[in-house]
Amino acid sequence: MENPSCNERWKRAGIEDNMLLTMFDASDTNQDAVDERIAFLDAVRASSIGLERGKPPTSKIFGAIFHMLRTGKSLQLIVASYKLLVDLEKHFPRAYLSGVDDSLSSSNSPRKLVVAEEAWSPLILYLDNATAVSETGDKQSGGPLDPSSFHVLIGELVESLTESEIQAASVKNLLLFQYLVIVLEGDFIPRNATMNWSLQRESLLNVLLGSRKTNYKSLMKDCVEVICVLCQLLQNDLSKKFEVEKSSESQSSKNCHAGLSLALLEVLKNARVSMKKLLVMIMALDMSRKKADIEGHTSRADSPRTPLVDIVLDELAYSKDTVPHFLKIFSEPKWKLEIVVxxxxxxxxxxxxxxxxxxxxxxxxxxxxxxxxxxxxxxxxxxxxxxxxxxxxxxxxxxxxxxxxxxxxxxxxxxxxxxxxxxxxxxxxxxxxxxxxxxxxxxxxxxxxxxxxxxxxxxxxxxxxxxxx
Missing domain, CATH: 1.20.1310 (5 helical Cullin repeat like)
Structure with missing residues (x-):
């Protein structure tokens, strides 16, 4: 019987029919299983980004790709799923301003915010989805994250980066964090450009920070610690920070760990940039919120929140050793000057x-x-x-x-x-x-x-x- 190639099988049976196998079978320790999943990712890329008028994947397919990123054991699969998610986020933005490139429109006319309301999100932040997340996402360790899961992720980064060795799972969490920041940024930047608090209030970032399922101050302190630790790591010799795990694993798995050691430096650099972007977005959100409060545009729904700059100042005052690392990272003159002053x-x-x-x-x-x-x-x-x-x-x-x-x-x-x-x-x-x-x-x-x-x-x-x- 003829054995068609992976790409042909995906095309004949349809991505949707084969996606469930990829979603629930997390065993990717052998190369054949990895090849199957890579073929699935290639098919998704070809049917969405590769076509001139390609459509974004369905929520189930997005969920399957995200599941690979969160549960994958192969470096090849983790990186491939991460890159595809990032490319999809850029190709199909969840929020943008209309008329930005329209030279015929008046420069004084307000730009309209366009939001893809049905867009899949790796973050589930609203109350009507909270039960589904707690029952499925956390148990499978591959579903969308709720605010408490996001806080847990940051806490795990703090623990793993301060250990004597960085494990493979830590690198996966760093890539996961970078992707989540890209999602938050893609939703927040267009909203913030409108200078309209009612639109900024509904941003994923504001909903995440205002959730009762996480301790806001504790989360911010962990973020500050992560960015300072990343700066210290990048200043030191990383050759001994990540060591290949010694076990009776397959040769492909050992190659995976060897590849991780080589890619560690770039992953840490990108994670530092992502954390800086997250903190800058929060500071910008705080400023918009303060302006809206002065103008009387806030309501009881906008519960009071300590500005991030105040939390940063307390952390720097408590641990003066972090001052040089933090100030070196914050290259944006506006926010650096604000903190210094x-x-x-x-x-x-x-x-x-x-x-x-x-x-x-x-x-x-x-x-x-x-x-x-x-x-x-x-x-x-x-x-x-x-x-x-x-x-x-x-x-x-x-x-x-x-x-x-x-x-x-x-x-x-x-x-x-x-x-x-x-x-x-x-x-x-x-x-x-x-x-x-x-x-x-x-x-x-x-x-x-x-x-x-x-x-x-x-x-x-x-x-x-x-x-x-």
């Missing part, structure tokens, strides 16, 4: 109204205002005593870099509008205030050694002043 003003002594003029430190809660506070020796000594000289240097250096980036971008726009001289004056003022702050630090604590990042920032400031003079 709030951290500094948390420990800057607020003078009384009677002495405010003489102290030189006003209630100007900006980075420029913080720099001015270092002109007072007593204030400088107080800050050093509270948070340490090295932490102060890190905050000032990173804050200067962020402010410089923002100012440079503003100056570039002003050059087009003719405001070049004013921008140059602001740049010189910033550099002079920064150098003066470091002079105050050094004169207050003569034993203080200037960190390398502080030296680089001082050199940049001095160079900028000489170029403008």
């Amino acid at each position: 709030q951290y500094l003003w948390k420990y800057i002594t607020k003078p009384s109204a009677r002495t405010r003029r003489s102290s030189g430190c006003t209630e100007d809660a900006t980075f420029d205002g913080a720099l001015k506070c270092f002109s007072n020796k007593n204030g400088t000594k107080s800050i050093i005593k509270k948070i340490g000289g090295d932490v102060v240097q890190l905050l000032l250096a990173h804050g200067f870099q962020a402010q410089l980036s923002i100012l440079s971008e503003t100056n570039a726009n002003d050059n087009i509008g003719g405001g070049r001289e004013e921008g140059g004056s602001a740049l010189v003022d910033l550099c002079q205030a920064f150098i003066s702050a470091f002079d105050s630090l050094k004169s207050t604590d003569r034993d203080m050694e200037i960190l390398s990042i502080g030296k680089e920032a001082l050199f940049t400031a001095a160079t900028a002043i000489s170029m403008k003079s």
Whole structure:
């Protein structure tokens, strides 16, 4: 009897008919089983992304692919299912703004948010689906995640990344986390661009964070810990962090583990980027929520939630060793400056109204205002005593870099509008205030050694002043 190829069998019987075997038979320890599942993934890709007018897969097929990602044991199958899910998410966006590329539309006309209401989601966040998730998803370890399962995933990342060795399952969880962030980002970014709180409120991200099935503060603390641990791992030698498991496994399985050790570095880098994206989205959501609250657009349904920046500040204050790692990762000037400014003003002594003029430190809660506070020796000594000289240097250096980036971008726009001289004056003022702050630090604590990042920032400031003079 003729034995047709895998692709021919999928085509004849139909993907839908064969999908259930892939979904419930999680045994992929032999190469034949892996080949069957790879053929299934190839067929899905060809029938959706590969066609000019391809349609998105059904929810059952999406669920089967997601099941492979969560339960697969083969590196080849895990990566293939992850890549297909990511490509499907990009090819069939669950939310987008209409008219973005329409050159005929008026630039002032509001763009309409289009949401694929029936789109399959790896996250089940609403009450009417909670029972189904708890009864099927968690038991099978391959169904969509609810908020508590998402929190468990982050907790497992914390545990696995802090162990002496990283296991194969940890790499799978890292890929799973990256895919979930892509889903959250694809839904949140278009909603956030509308500046409409009613649309932002319904985002997957907001529903996830507001769920009663998870401890929000605990989740955020775990996220901060994950991103700091990832930064530490990427700075160290990873050759001993992941070791091939020694057992009587098949040769294909041993090759899988060898491949994992080679791919670990890239997986960790991408996971760090994904965690940063998640935290930035949450900060943007907090800002939109605050703006909506001021404008009176919130309701009782918008239960109060501690802003992520406040949680980050508490974590950095509790463990000062994480400050350099966290600030190094947050490259976005806007959010880095926000964290630095709030951290500094948390420990800057607020003078009384009677002495405010003489102290030189006003209630100007900006980075420029913080720099001015270092002109007072007593204030400088107080800050050093509270948070340490090295932490102060890190905050000032990173804050200067962020402010410089923002100012440079503003100056570039002003050059087009003719405001070049004013921008140059602001740049010189910033550099002079920064150098003066470091002079105050050094004169207050003569034993203080200037960190390398502080030296680089001082050199940049001095160079900028000489170029403008």
